[in-house]
Amino acid sequence: MKGILLGAAVGYVLGARAGRQRYDQIVRAYRSLADHPAVQGTAGIVRAKVGEKTGFGRHQPNANGHRRETVIPRAN
Incomplete structure (x- = not known):
């Protein structure tokens, strides 16, 4: 049992030790891909399409016709 834990x-x-270097390499590649203008443009289009289909992100009037305001909690 001790041998397994030691191993x-x-x-x-x-x-x-080897994993940190590989992790940093993967993070750099991800960031360069995510920051690419074509990827940013596509992400904006996808967000807009999802918003149209789901209504997510738009304020809908409630039953009495008033718009609900988004409440953002304050950080202490």
Whole structure:
């Protein structure tokens, strides 16, 4: 049992050292892709289409015809 735990601990430490470099590489690639203008434009179009279909993000009047205001909690 102790051998398994020791092996797992050693594997975790060695994997974490190599894993951090790989993780940073993946994050850089993701950010460069997410910041690309074509991706940003497509994301805006998708958000607009989803908003049209679901009504999400628009204020709908309630039963008495008044618009509900969004309440944003204040950070303390």
